[in-house]
Amino acid sequence: xxxxxxxxxxxxxxxxxxxxxxxxxxxxxxxxxxxxxxxxxxxxxxxxxxxxxxxxxxxxxxxxxxxxxxxxxxxxxxxxxxxxxxxxxxxxxxxxxxxxxxxxxxxxxxxxxxxxxxxxxxxxxxxxxxxxxxxxxxxxxxxxxxxxxxxxxxxxxxxxxxxxxxxxxxxxxxxxxxxxxxxxxxxxxxxxxxxxxxxxxxxxxxxxxxxxxxxxxxxxxxxxxxxxxxxxxxxxxxxxxxxxxxxxxxxxxxxxxxxxxxxxxxxxxxxxxxxxxxxxxxxxxxxxxxxxxxxxxxxxxxxxxxxxxxxxxxxxxxxxxxxxxxxxxxxxxxxxxxxxxx
Amino acid sequence: xxxxxxxxxxxxxxxxxxxxxxxxxxxxxxxxxxxxxxxxxxxxxxxxxxxxxxxxxxxxxxxxxxxxxxxxxxxxxxxxxxxxxxxxxxxxxxxxxxxxxxxxxxxxxxxxxxxxxxxxxxxxxxxxxxxxxxxxxxxxxxxxxxxxxxxxxxxxxxxxxxxxxxxxxxxxxxxxxxxxxxxxxxxxxxxxxxxxxxxxxxxxxxxxxxxxxxxxxxxxxxxxxxxxxxxxxxxxxxxxxxxxxxxxxxxxxxxxxxxxxxxxxxxxxxxxxxxxxxxxxxxxxxxxxxxxxxxxxxxxxxxxxxxxxxxxxxxxxxxxxxxxxxxxxxxxxxxxxxxxxx
Numbered sequence: 219x220x221x222x223x224x225x226x227x228x229x230x231x232x233x234x235x236x237x238x239x240x241x242x243x244x245x246x247x248x249x250x251x252x253x254x255x256x257x258x259x260x261x262x263x264x265x266x267x268x269x270x271x272x273x274x275x276x277x278x279x280x281x282x283x284x285x286x287x288x289x290x291x292x293x294x295x296x297x298x299x300x301x302x303x304x305x306x307x308x309x310x311x312x313x314x315x316x317x318x319x320x321x322x323x324x325x326x327x328x329x330x331x332x333x334x335x336x337x338x339x340x341x342x343x344x345x346x347x348x349x350x351x352x353x354x355x356x357x358x359x360x361x362x363x364x365x366x367x368x369x370x371x372x373x374x375x376x377x378x379x380x381x382x383x384x385x386x387x388x389x390x391x392x393x394x395x396x397x398x399x400x401x402x403x404x405x406x407x408x409x410x411x412x413x414x415x416x417x418x419x420x421x422x423x424x425x426x427x428x429x430x431x432x433x434x435x436x437x438x439x440x441x442x443x444x445x446x447x448x449x450x451x452x453x454x455x456x457x458x459x460x461x462x463x464x465x466x467x468x469x470x471x472x473x474x475x476x477x478x479x480x481x482x483x484x485x486x487x488x489x490x491x492x493x494x495x496x497x498x499x500x501x502x503x504x505x506x507x508x509x510x511x512x513x514x515x516x517x518x519x520x521x522x523x524x525x526x527x528x529x530x531x532x533x534x535x536x537x538x539x540x541x542x543x544x545x546x547x548x549x550x551x552x553x554x555x556x557x558x559x560x
Numbered sequence: 561x562x563x564x565x566x567x568x569x570x571x572x573x574x575x576x577x578x579x580x581x582x583x584x585x586x587x588x589x590x591x592x593x594x595x596x597x598x599x600x601x602x603x604x605x606x607x608x609x610x611x612x613x614x615x616x617x618x619x620x621x622x623x624x625x626x627x628x629x630x631x632x633x634x635x636x637x638x639x640x641x642x643x644x645x646x647x648x649x650x651x652x653x654x655x656x657x658x659x660x661x662x663x664x665x666x667x668x669x670x671x672x673x674x675x676x677x678x679x680x681x682x683x684x685x686x687x688x689x690x691x692x693x694x695x696x697x698x699x700x701x702x703x704x705x706x707x708x709x710x711x712x713x714x715x716x717x718x719x720x721x722x723x724x725x726x727x728x729x730x731x732x733x734x735x736x737x738x739x740x741x742x743x744x745x746x747x748x749x750x751x752x753x754x755x756x757x758x759x760x761x762x763x764x765x766x767x768x769x770x771x772x773x774x775x776x777x778x779x780x781x782x783x784x785x786x787x788x789x790x791x792x793x794x795x796x797x798x799x800x801x802x803x804x805x806x807x808x809x810x811x812x813x814x815x816x817x818x819x820x821x822x823x824x825x826x827x828x829x830x831x832x833x834x835x836x837x838x839x840x841x842x843x844x845x846x847x848x849x850x851x852x853x854x855x856x857x858x859x860x861x862x863x864x865x866x867x868x869x870x871x872x873x874x875x876x877x878x879x880x881x882x883x884x885x886x887x888x889x890x891x892x893x894x895x896x897x898x899x900x901x902x
Contacts, residue, residue, distance in 0.1 A: 270899060271663055274664070274667050274897060275666075275667050276667075277667075278664075278667035278668050278739075278897075279739070281739070281896070281897040281898050281899075282898055284897070284898070284899075285897065285898025285899055285901065286898070288901055289901070309901070309902055311660075311894065311897075311899045312902060314656035314657075314659065314660050315656075317656065317659035317660045317662070317663045318653075318656050318659045320659070320663065321613055321659045321662065321696065321703070322616070322620075324617075324694065324695045324696030324699065325616050325617050325618075325619075325620035325694045325695075325696035325697070326620050326694065327694065327695050328691065328692045328693060328694055328695065329671075329691060329692075329693050329694075329695055329698055330691035330692055330693075332695060349670065349671060349672035349675075350670045350671075350672055351670060351671050351672075352666065352667045352668065352669065352670055352671075353666045353667075353669050353670065353671055353674060353698075353699050353702060354663065354666030354667035355667070356671055356695075357666065357695050357699070360695060361663070397620075397621070397623070530901065530902050533901075533902050534902045537902060552653065554623065555616060555620075555623040555626070555627065555653075556623050556624055556626070556627025556628070557612060557623075557626075557627055557653045559627065559630055559631070559651070559872065559875075560651055560654060560872050560875050560876045560879060
């Protein structure tokens with residue numbers, strides 16, 4: 219029995235988190251999750267899953283988009299300070315337990331329930347799948363439940379748009395526990411990030427590599443400069459001497475997110491609002507701040523990617539640890555279905 | 561590359577077949593598949609999958625219906641003459657490769673495609689699932705494709721109602737091969753049974769234990785007697801001297817299926833049709849025939865179930881062989897998706 223206690227270590231919470239390996243990570247990930255993970259690893263028992271299988275649910279016909287990004291994502295993690303001696307980093311496709319649990323849980327969730335999931339619903343709309351949605355995509359909340367429960371996670375860092383996924387997981391947990399007649403799986407709680415979502419550089423759509431509106435952690439000096447230069451500001455701020463708007467001005471949103479001197483940013487905002495401060499100047503401040511922050515990350519990332527064997531070794535070790543660790547849950551779930559026969 | 565040649569042995573075809581472990585096997589299975597498997601094992605490389613996971617797709621809330629029947633089904637196999645030194649018998653839930661392949665294939669099949677599958681469509685109607693159909697049930701054709709391709713089966717014995725399942729499998733095979741740019745999976749061909757489907761004893765519905773209209777391979781003398789006694793004949797054959805109908809008369813259908821002396825059965829039919837032969841007499845002939853045929857099967861079955869450790873050992877060995885054998889296909893499929901990284 220494993221109810222809300224962490225038998226694996228004596229750290230207070232078991233955290234499972236992860237990323238779809240469909241592209242290198244960017245500043246949105248940094249603000250939204252990576253920074254938080256770097257702190258959490260000192261307090262809790264944290265596992266990060268590189269979700270290559272989930273990445274394939276809508277990229278099966280372009281699989282290199284996933285496979286070519288697995289080591290990039292691991293390098294991103296290490297470059298920002300995630301420490302593989304404190305955080306377990308593992309690869310989803312190398313954990314058959316996750317596929318096995320997904321098969322069991324699939325029998326406990328109806329198609330109608332999956333179609334009602336608001337997160338999946340809006341993703342289906344965005345991707346314009348219609349009824350041609352791949353089965354693996356519609357059912358990926360079940361696979362996420364397998365990920366979370368395999369580690370018996372108690373805490374899952376999510377954005378508020380992901381809350382329906384955790385509800386789905388906890389529904390499955392309750393069904394399994396009810397069939398078992400005892401609590402063999404933990405219900406998980408969301409850990410909502412206190413950082414608000416970082417907007418894209420164009421201020422319009424979701425940040426993504428394909429949209430060219432994100433600054434990757436490995437961005438070159440030139441890419442950073444270009445990205446800041448093209449950043450959305452106040453379209454009505456035509457002359458330097460005019461008063462400008464700070465709300466919705468992406469340069470200031472980024473300064474709030476990344477500049478360490480909040481007083482200085484406040485002064486800049488006031489100056490901009492009363493007029494006399496040009497976008498060129500605010501962008502220069504932001505660019506310097508981002509260049510300074512990203513330079514060491516980019517350098518560490520490049521060094522890491524120069525030694526792929528080491529990255530593979532780290533991922534292999536974390537995956538091996540995870541493989542052993544998740545066996546017990548599979549055994550318990552199989553027991554519920556009476557299948558520990560041979 | 562493994563195209564339509566059997567690298568595992570030098571037998572001409574790789575056969576995959578199996579049964580959902582949701583009840584003991586009955587005379588319908590005997591006529592429809594078991595007899596054929598006993599012959600096929602001498603010629604081909606045959607694997608029988610005890611499909612416990614598939615059994616759970618519509619029994620997850622009553623799992624003992626599956627778990628309690630696994631060893632019964634294995635005993636049924638051995639009792640009718642399936643020889644574990646000639647046929648590999650393995651347990652689906654103990655082969656993680658099948659779950660892993662299912663996850664990959666799920667990304668290549670749309671929900672719309674699954675909903676168009678005529679076999680699944682009619683099963684959904686029969687089970688009155690509506691939209692509350694479990695995800696695992698709607699997607700089980702994908703899991704079947706995983707079973708078939710994991711063994712690189714070239715020949716799959718099926719009833720004609722199962723042909724759409726093989727079409728689905730071959731569609732997946734073609735998609736994987738197209739992504740791979742070379743044929744890594746075999747397309748399979750159906751092996752249609754030349755025996756027509758054995759009707760239920762009531763002549764009305766599909767044979768099933770729950771309907772009480774099937775004669776199990778382990779049926780007692782008394783159960784056989786009662787089943788034959790209540791068998792559907794010709795409802796208009798009211799007096800012995802009246803002419804009777806042979807078509808749709810289940811007693812004659814069973815005599816055709818099981819009596820070894822076909823001349824004698826022809827004589828009985830003629831006699832019955834011209835009048836003067838009572839249902840009591842024809843049933844007596846059938847009962848004797850079934851008692852004689854089922855006695856040794858029942859006895860072997862009981863002996864086998866008396867030594868569960870031996871049954872478990874047979875299933876464990878077959879599963880271990882299958883586990884090793886299916887690794888190559890998983891490796892090849894993972895390669896298609898670029899995931900043999902660590």
